[in-house]
Amino acid sequence: MDGPVKVKGVGASEGVAVGPAFVHAGEEPEPERQQISEADVEEELEGFRRAVEAVVARLSETARRLSASGNEDEAAIFEAHVELAGDPELASGVEERVRDLESPEAAVLAVGEEYAEVFAGMEDEYMVARADDVRDVASQIAAELIGRGAEGLEALETPSVVVARNLAPSDTVRIPRGKALAFVTAEGSKTSHVSIMARSMGIPAVVGVGAALDDVLVARTMAVDGGEGYAIADPNPDTIAAFEARAEEMAAASVALDEYRHVEARTRDGRRIEVSANLGSASEAEDALDWGAEGVGLFRTEFLFMERPELPSEEEQYEAYGAVARTFGARPVIIRTLDVGGDKDLPGVDQPAEENPFLGWRGIRMSLDTPSLFRPQLRSILRAGALGNLKVMFPMISDVEELRAAKAMLAECERELEREEAEVGQVEVGIMVETPSAALCARELAAEVSFFSIGTNDLVQYTLAADRGNERLRRLQDADHPAVLELIRITCEAAREEGIWVGVCGEAAGDPALIPRLLELGVTELSMSAPSIPRAKKLISEL
Amino acid sequence: MAEKETTVGPEEGLHARPAAQFVKAAKQFSSDIVVVKGDREANAKSSLKIMTLGAKKGDSITILAEGDDAQEAVDTLADLISADEH
Numbered sequence: 001m002d003g004p005v006k007v008k009g010v011g012a013s014e015g016v017a018v019g020p021a022f023v024h025a026g027e028e029p030e031p032e033r034q035q036i037s038e039a040d041v042e043e044e045l046e047g048f049r050r051a052v053e054a055v056v057a058r059l060s061e062t063a064r065r066l067s068a069s070g071n072e073d074e075a076a077i078f079e080a081h082v083e084l085a086g087d088p089e090l091a092s093g094v095e096e097r098v099r100d101l102e103s104p105e106a107a108v109l110a111v112g113e114e115y116a117e118v119f120a121g122m123e124d125e126y127m128v129a130r131a132d133d134v135r136d137v138a139s140q141i142a143a144e145l146i147g148r149g150a151e152g153l154e155a156l157e158t159p160s161v162v163v164a165r166n167l168a169p170s171d172t173v174r175i176p177r178g179k180a181l182a183f184v185t186a187e188g189s190k191t192s193h194v195s196i197m198a199r200s201m202g203i204p205a206v207v208g209v210g211a212a213l214d215d216v217l218v219a220r221t222m223a224v225d226g227g228e229g230y231a232i233a234d235p236n237p238d239t240i241a242a243f244e245a246r247a248e249e250m251a252a253a254s255v256a257l258d259e260y261r262h263v264e265a266r267t268r269d270g271r272r273i274e275v276s277a278n279l280g281s282a283s284e285a286e287d288a289l290d291w292g293a294e295g296v297g298l299f300r301t302e303f304l305f306m307e308r309p310e311l312p313s314e315e316e317q318y319e320a321y322g323a324v325a326r327t328f329g330a331r332p333v334i335i336r337t338l339d340v341g342g343d344k345d346l347p348g349v350d351q352p353a354e355e356n357p358f359l360g361w362r363g364i365r366m367s368l369d370t371p372s373l374f375r376p377q378l379r380s381i382l383r384a385g386a387l388g389n390l391k392v393m394f395p396m397i398s399d400v401e402e403l404r405a406a407k408a409m410l411a412e413c414e415r416e417l418e419r420e421e422a423e424v425g426q427v428e429v430g431i432m433v434e435t436p437s438a439a440l441c442a443r444e445l446a447a448e449v450s451f452f453s454i455g456t457n458d459l460v461q462y463t464l465a466a467d468r469g470n471e472r473l474r475r476l477q478d479a480d481h482p483a484v485l486e487l488i489r490i491t492c493e494a495a496r497e498e499g500i501w502v503g504v505c506g507e508a509a510g511d512p513a514l515i516p517r518l519l520e521l522g523v524t525e526l527s528m529s530a531p532s533i534p535r536a537k538k539l540i541s542e543l
Numbered sequence: 544m545a546e547k548e549t550t551v552g553p554e555e556g557l558h559a560r561p562a563a564q565f566v567k568a569a570k571q572f573s574s575d576i577v578v579v580k581g582d583r584e585a586n587a588k589s590s591l592k593i594m595t596l597g598a599k600k601g602d603s604i605t606i607l608a609e610g611d612d613a614q615e616a617v618d619t620l621a622d623l624i625s626a627d628e629h
Contacts (some may be wrong), residue, residue, distance in 0.1 A: 124597070
């Protein structure tokens, strides 16, 4: 490539980084040899068996590591890949072709493709997704044969900038701890998995660069600015030096914040403010504690429900919620019930297409209408409550009627569990205040719950009637707007009168410019992405 | 040679978790085992092949085994796959 190339995207996680590029673009390994000679057949087959063994060993190791760290879902994916890699029919298909003098690397890609096409042609959505699994495994074996086997994310040894079309949960969990300096992806938005992961890992990310990704696939070095939302491929030495200096400065600033990680945040006049973490999956819990989280102010449960063939069972949910409850022990963990709408597909739920999914059938509205979805979630939260200090929070509440219906269903699940003699914990109930109507009805709602948590991202979007994904409406995407602040004030006042506490779990909670205002209004809990916690604690202690 | 006809029980059909369990169970036996659905058959010890059958809940399949533990294999596997998990 000639000279530096700059690509622009969405700044999804703040910070700067510069380092070697690690391109994980799902590129097919290109077999150079198509043919082999007859004399080499046995040796080639032996080579194929060794390659399979190496891939199986690597995949098994990843599965084992994931399972040991409590990521049972991801571990299951890799266990399935182990099965595919070692499949006897895959081996016999390859052997047949090798005996016809096809190179084993070409053969395994061809056989993998044959199966992938069969799966892709099936009606079942689940099987269509399996096509990619087979291709993935076949190309890993081919890569191993070509001699560049350990190319997967799990083999990342030098801390690098990971460049990819997209990074799914099954990708990010494969990256060894501390080896990703930053993410640059073609797809994604601020709320994509990759963005949430980057924020919880405390590394910069630029997502949604689109087709421009193709221009940087051959980059050897990448500089990333996750705040401004751009990346530079093969930057010149001056740029590298500038990025390194900024990265060091930020690292130094973060070291200076380290002493604040485990302090109890208190304002100068002695007000105690609880600083908690927003989590997107159980696997982030340990890191959050390390950053100094005093609890989990928002545990999103969506990840359990997405990109899978069937709804998660009560048992699976119980495991996930229980894992976080155990990790946090006596510290509070707020589990938010499912908050999706027509913009995301749910297996087994008939979701009609909607013109305005954010004003549509979502969150508690969907849950109340779909007991087959809601009841197992409530039951598993109640059961996991026995393992720690869990609270349940309902999203998208518009009025007290909805809240009462949700509480009635919760009470019914509790009675049911008692009849079954299952162990059930004491689980407090709270709601998200994210619709203007909830803020305006706060008095009535406060009488029914133990806490409020203000979801500023949605509250801003609904109050100012401005789509939060619309770049042209940037001016109307700030919680620091008089109308939004007024709704927060009303909410806090109602809470004070009813003697319940108010937290904030939107992006505003971690924003140094907004924290003083929020505390002034009466907020006593702030929940944010974990790496923002030390900075927030420092700020609070100086107020 | 042992043979048994049965109906697929699990909601997901013969793939995903049920297929993995089925293949795992099949591998415990030394016999050669095949699953037949309509005019197609698949090696019971290969999850790749088993999944290509696309067997759904309620589909009729036949399990055939040949070897020392053939009878035990078809009985075990037929029980496993006819069980309705839900």
